[in-house]
């Protein structure tokens with residue numbers, strides 16, 4: 001990997017601090033600059049992104065590369081407008097399961113629900129809007145020294161798949177969705193190797209282990225993004241803390257689907273290394 005200046009700008013996440021004309025949304029989107037290159041990682045739901053990007057000085061029209069963490073709408077629903085606004089064709093990196101028809105089925109406020117929560121555009125729509133698709137289950141290099149992980153093996157016994165996620169098959173039947181498309185970004189900057197997650201449905205610990213195995217590194221500078229620790233118990237927080245320490249993570253900036261309980265836990269246990277994720281924040285790696 002090449003060491004170049006890396007800057008992450010948070011374009012979309014679930015909270016926003018004291019700021020001018022920026023909006024929060026249930027979703028996630030990062031603008032990643034590495035040297036002269038810029039990559040968009042996720043697009044949010046497609047409202048806050050287009051409000052926030054101009055105020056943060058990011059011109060989506062010039063974009064050439066987008067990576068999608070997984071197919072859920074809060075990460076992908078803005079993709080079509082991103083493609084339409086771009087002046088050139090855009091390389092889009094994702095796992096092939098990103099196009100599966102993803103649903104949440106379960107109880108909401110005591111009532112049974114069946115909600116479509118996937119990418120609302122078929123691949124033909126994205127191609128017609130200028131997408132050049134790079135679908136892979138393996139590591140892919142987006143720009144020199146910046147990778148997307150591909151499918152993340154679920155190796156430990158405590159980051160178990162969450163209930164309620166399903167894929168609707170073409171015949172109309174449902175099967176459970178382990179969300180194999182969930183992947184993260186790996187980037188080497190001046191301060192070391194850092195990881196940027198989408199929802200981390202594979203689990204933060206599985207994600208770090210997978211990247212450590214691939215890169216051979218035993219330490220990470222930063223871990224930034226969603227952790228899907230919302231509604232999880234303290235044991236899961238403690239396991240995650242153990243892994244952050246194992247890999248000597250110097251900066252932990254969780255947000256999006258992390259949840260207040262986990263944010264409070266890490267704020268208390270990672271003093272000096274914890275920063276809550278907010279729209280407009282920047283991180284120099």
Ligand SMILES: [Fe+2]
Nearest residue numbers: 072074199257
């Ligand atoms: Fe999410």
Ligand SMILES: [Fe+2]
Nearest residue numbers: 070072199201
């Ligand atoms: Fe998700």
